Amino acid sequence: MSHKAKISYGKHHSQYGVLRVPDKKEPCPVVVMIHGGFWQSKYDLEENNPIAEDLTSRGYATWNIEYRRVGEEGGGWTGTFHDVIDAINHLSQLKEPYGLDLSSVMIIGHSAGGHLALWLASRTAGNPDQMFHELVVPIKKVISLAGVTDLKKMWEFHEEKGMKSHVSALMGGSPHEVAERYQVVSPIERLPMKIDQVLVHGVLDRHVPVELSRDYYLKAMEQGCNVSLVVLPDAEHFKIIDPASTAWNAVIDTICPLRKS
Incomplete structure (x- = not known):
């Protein structure tokens, strides 16, 4: 059994999670999930x-x-970015009432959510800006x-x-028009990061x-990051978020390597 609750972290109708x-007595480790959809x-x-x-x-x-x-x-630049930070910060208010263990929070992001997840990782380096x-x-x-590890390359694609x-549309302009914005929020421009990173991607x-x-992984490795890359030869874009697929098993192995059933 598990408990499910829709909880707002802001006043806008899209500011919720x-x-x-799970129904267990000890505090639970937390996985934050950020969906895609460009x-x-x-x-x-x-x-x-x-x-x-x-x-x-x-x-x-x-x-x-x-x-x-x-x-x-309020979506796009900069509201989307503020929201994902605020949503994660809201966990500190949910910790006591829901019995959450915030000592090892993981973030999983798919597609555009992967971009936001990696960008969030770059915010933990103790270099806050205004x-x-x-x-x-x-x-x-x-x-x-x-x-989407590289906003400029995605734009070029x-x-x-x-x-x-x-x-x-997200950035309010092309890489040529608002270059400084891309520097601030494109994950590949934010390397190195001091956080464990796993990249899972299907060849198809x-x-x-x-x-x-692949390009992000190589640059992260060059800069001494703790990063791993899992390339799935038979997976397309949505297979890796399908629990019935073998691709999802590869994801589970990266989430809980010691918990393989």
Whole structure:
């Protein structure tokens, strides 16, 4: 059995998360989940429900967060970024009433959520700036599932395909127009990071090319980061968040290597 609650961390209707807590007496480790959808309002946290339920059944409390996205008031630059920080900070208020163990918080982000997860990891280095809220809950590990590790390369990929880039919509301009913004929030520009990072990416991904994770991994390794890369030859973009897939088993191994059943 588990307990499930929808909890607001702000006043906007998209500033909430769904907390699932397994029925156990001791405090639960927490996995924060950030969904993808290229930061657009037409996609929401329901994408993560299956893996949230799977992880809760394995003994983790899961905090599946929503945030203001492009197409909503306050979404995009900079509201989306403030929201993911505020959502994680809100765990400190949930710790006592829900019996959460915040000593080893993990973040899992899929696609655009992978971008936000890795960016959050860069906020823990003790270099707060005035642009964003301070992240006060410590993060132990970030797992990027088909994550957008490089906003500039993602923008270029869309341009080459003749697509209107969702990256520009998030950032309020192209890498040429607002270059300094890309420097501040593109994960590859934020290296090195002092946090454990795992990148999982499928070779068959047509939405976010696997090269983004490979290039990020190589740069992170060069800079001495604790980073690992899991490339899945038969997986496409959504397989890695399907609990029924073998790709999800590879993700589980990175989350709880000592808990393999």
